[in-house]
Amino acid sequence: MRTDLESSRASYSDNSNPNAEIGFVVFYPFQFYVFKNVYKHLSNKSEFIVDLGAFFPVEQPGRLVESIIKLLRENGVYFRVFRYDDYFYPARGEKFFSKYAALVSLWKRGCLNFEFNQAKKKIHLTYGAGKDLITYGTWKRFFDLILAYGERDHKYFSIYTNSEIVGNPKFDDWFNNEFDEEFLKKIKSGLDKNKKTVLYLPTHSDLSSIDDLAGELKNVARNYNVITKLHYYTAHEEADRVEKLRHKEMVLLGDDADLLPLFKITDVVLSDNSSAIFDAILADKPLILTDFLSDEFLDVDHKNLKQYRRGTAGALTYSGSIEQRIKKEKAVLTIKAGADLGEAIKTALEDSDVFKKSREKIRNAIFAFQDGRCGQRAADAINEFVSQKALPERPLFYYLLNQYKSEAPPEPDISIKNLEKNFLFSVILPVFPRTDINHFKICLLSLVKQKFSLGAFEIIVLNMAGEEMTQLVTDHFKNDAKMNSIKLLSVNAPVSAAFPDGVRLALNKADGGYVAFALPSCFYRSDWLDKLGSQYLHNQDITGVGGYVTATEKILNVFYEYYLLDLLKKLNIKTRANFNKNSISIKSSFFYQNPAGCGSNVSYKKKFLDSLDFSLFAPFPEIFEQELKYIAMSNGRKMSFISYPAYEMERMSFLRFLQRNFIEGIGFCMLYLKDPSLQKYYKYTLFFPLRLVVGFILDDFNNFRLAPVIFLGSVFRYFGRIWAILSYFYFKLYHSGH
Numbered sequence: 001m002r003t004d005l006e007s008s009r010a011s012y013s014d015n016s017n018p019n020a021e022i023g024f025v026v027f028y029p030f031q032f033y034v035f036k037n038v039y040k041h042l043s044n045k046s047e048f049i050v051d052l053g054a055f056f057p058v059e060q061p062g063r064l065v066e067s068i069i070k071l072l073r074e075n076g077v078y079f080r081v082f083r084y085d086d087y088f089y090p091a092r093g094e095k096f097f098s099k100y101a102a103l104v105s106l107w108k109r110g111c112l113n114f115e116f117n118q119a120k121k122k123i124h125l126t127y128g129a130g131k132d133l134i135t136y137g138t139w140k141r142f143f144d145l146i147l148a149y150g151e152r153d154h155k156y157f158s159i160y161t162n163s164e165i166v167g168n169p170k171f172d173d174w175f176n177n178e179f180d181e182e183f184l185k186k187i188k189s190g191l192d193k194n195k196k197t198v199l200y201l202p203t204h205s206d207l208s209s210i211d212d213l214a215g216e217l218k219n220v221a222r223n224y225n226v227i228t229k230l231h232y233y234t235a236h237e238e239a240d241r242v243e244k245l246r247h248k249e250m251v252l253l254g255d256d257a258d259l260l261p262l263f264k265i266t267d268v269v270l271s272d273n274s275s276a277i278f279d280a281i282l283a284d285k286p287l288i289l290t291d292f293l294s295d296e297f298l299d300v301d302h303k304n305l306k307q308y309r310r311g312t313a314g315a316l317t318y319s320g321s322i323e324q325r326i327k328k329e330k331a332v333l334t335i336k337a338g339a340d341l342g343e344a345i346k347t348a349l350e351d352s353d354v355f356k357k358s359r360e361k362i363r364n365a366i367f368a369f370q371d372g373r374c375g376q377r378a379a380d381a382i383n384e385f386v387s388q389k390a391l392p393e394r395p396l397f398y399y400l401l402n403q404y405k406s407e408a409p410p411e412p413d414i415s416i417k418n419l420e421k422n423f424l425f426s427v428i429l430p431v432f433p434r435t436d437i438n439h440f441k442i443c444l445l446s447l448v449k450q451k452f453s454l455g456a457f458e459i460i461v462l463n464m465a466g467e468e469m470t471q472l473v474t475d476h477f478k479n480d481a482k483m484n485s486i487k488l489l490s491v492n493a494p495v496s497a498a499f500p501d502g503v504r505l506a507l508n509k510a511d512g513g514y515v516a517f518a519l520p521s522c523f524y525r526s527d528w529l530d531k532l533g534s535q536y537l538h539n540q541d542i543t544g545v546g547g548y549v550t551a552t553e554k555i556l557n558v559f560y561e562y563y564l565l566d567l568l569k570k571l572n573i574k575t576r577a578n579f580n581k582n583s584i585s586i587k588s589s590f591f592y593q594n595p596a597g598c599g600s601n602v603s604y605k606k607k608f609l610d611s612l613d614f615s616l617f618a619p620f621p622e623i624f625e626q627e628l629k630y631i632a633m634s635n636g637r638k639m640s641f642i643s644y645p646a647y648e649m650e651r652m653s654f655l656r657f658l659q660r661n662f663i664e665g666i667g668f669c670m671l672y673l674k675d676p677s678l679q680k681y682y683k684y685t686l687f688f689p690l691r692l693v694v695g696f697i698l699d700d701f702n703n704f705r706l707a708p709v710i711f712l713g714s715v716f717r718y719f720g721r722i723w724a725i726l727s728y729f730y731f732k733l734y735h736s737g738h
């Protein structure tokens with residue numbers, strides 16, 4: 001099964017400018033309209049960069065990508081596409097962006113965050129007034145230059161970075177009376193020329209008025225033409241709201257529609273808390289704003305972190321933001337309920353001198369130039385800035401903010417009242433028949449000696465190695481004060497059959513509210529449980545948390561490096577040095593991109609584990625851990641990954657390496673047979689091993705020495721896949737015959 005994005009790849013190719021040294025980064029279609037009047041003055045030395053990783057690791061929908069490419073092609077501009085897959089290979093990104101001296105962007109997202117782009121000059125073009133918390137957010141200090149609308153935003157931007165006033169380049173078309181006549185003709189053909197036209201410009205998420213106005217707009221459509229232009233997040237993430245606005249007598253447009261031609265045919269603009277309010281004011285259009293949200297909501301409820309498809313987001317505005325103040329000051333016409341809309345439209349059409357003068361006052365306060373030459377000013381400012389050999393000095397507040405951000409926040413007060421049941425953690429430690437006795441002793445000792453500051457814990461030794469191991473545990477720790485935290489459970493069955501049953505038995509005996517899994521071949525630092533436990537206390541919505549496994553330096557070999565390379569690829573980190581020096585924490589529900597779930601360094605909430613039927617799980621521990629992680633991250637559930645290691649004490653042999661990859665190939669295949677959307681991440685075909693080797697080497701030539709290991713590992717995963725597919729169809733045929 002092909003994903004939307006994969007199926008769209010065949011339909012586009014780059015139209016690059018070989019002389020480009022300036023890249024205009026676009027993530028959504030609307031951003032083209034913000035940039036186009038600047039780009040046209042720099043087209044000989046610039047191009048658009050379509051970045052498909054705005055919210056990496058979230059993958060953008062294929063239809064969004066297609067709409068961007070279609071728009072760029074229709075306008076005949078230069079562009080290149082930085083694909084989602086390229087995020088997994090930093091060297092590809094470094095090569096892709098090597099030609100640019102400067103990047104122009106509306107957001108600090110995607111490619112702007114790559115380490116190799118930090119030395120490039122980064123320029124921000126302002127694209128909205130209002131929602132002051134996001135418009136003047138301190139994240140914009142990241143940009144070396146901000147091109148401002150006027151004195152108001154220049155005053156704030158200058159506090160933390162360099163700013164220059166250029167006006168609003170997007171509106172050059174408006175003041176020069178240059179519109180897409182074909183688009184206008186198409187829209188007009190769907191309107192009743194005997195009716196006045198209302199243009200509805202709602203914002204998104206918890207500030208949107210769509211839920212309150214959708215029904216009333218259908219009533220209004222009997223007497224007026226109603227056009228809705230969706231916010232880009234609504235168009236691609238809020239399907240229910242989009243459906244509410246579908247109506248045979250209303251025109252519904254996506255985020256790829258140009259706003260300015262719509263103003264030309266509009267008599268009244270209706271909005272809520274959108275930055276489009278100030279676009280309407282700059283176009284001098286009669287305006288109605290919803291005033292549905294209380295100060296308490298804006299200053300309290302709206303501040304809460306919210307989870308969206310694109311990730312987590314906080315407050316965008318507050319009760320004192322400019323779009324809220326003009327409502328309170330009666331500078332614009334407002335409504336308190338949807339039922340007031342009909343009368344408000346009649347009042348707006350009269351467009352009294354009071355509202356005209358208010359719009360003029362606001363317009364002049366925000367926008368410095370209204371002469372159709374803002375794009376040229378912005379292009380000149382970019383040219384001048386790029387030509388400078390050194391960046392100008394940053395304001396003091398820039399350095400103060402960086403210092404403040406670098407100071408780690410204090411750990412929250414954690415007390416026993418946060419604990420569930422008698423123990424916070426139950427650690428399950430399975431012991432297999434071939435377990436190395438000395439390694440097991442060291443492992444168990446490292447668990448017993450955990451300095452667990454968050455509460456208490458117990459260790460459940462799941463013994464599948466016979467009575468001798470039971471006696472060893474009893475004798476070795478009989479004088480240890482923590483011996484009473486160890487429970488010994490014996491499972492008398494073959495390992496292949498015993499493991500899922502043993503886990504179920506251990507869970508029945510576990511008293512902890514959280515369950516961690518360890519392996520007897522690993523050593524655990526004394527703060528291991530603290531690291532896992534703190535994630536639950538900071539992220540109460542997660543199902544589980546896990547780290548990764550590496551080897552002690554003494555036994556670290558190319559086989560362990562192979563797995564570390566695979567981990568770095570998922571984290572989009574180029575070198576091991578960069579990984580070691582940074583503390584990384586990821587919370588998501590994306591199965592492939594989130595590395596959590598390694599069976600020897602992972603934990604889950606016991607409530608989640610108790611809900612599972614372990615008789616349905618595969619007997620091999622390597623497959624068991626994959627299936628468990630998959631269920632833990634299904635239906636929107638999340639796991640946290642932390643860059644915290646457990647250490648293998650057993651050297652990985654060549655035979656063990658091949659065996660492990662073979663079993664992993666089986667497991668990956670079993671997963672995507674259940675969920676075809678995962679298949680794109682496990683493309684173990686006949687030619688895949690060679691492609692993988694070449695990709696890793698091109699990404700970093702230092703990986704050349706690992707080429708044989710990468711090749712063999714992927715070959716045996718391919719063999720595992722073939723075995724799993726054959727077994728799958730054999731059992732289907734067998735059961736169909738019985």
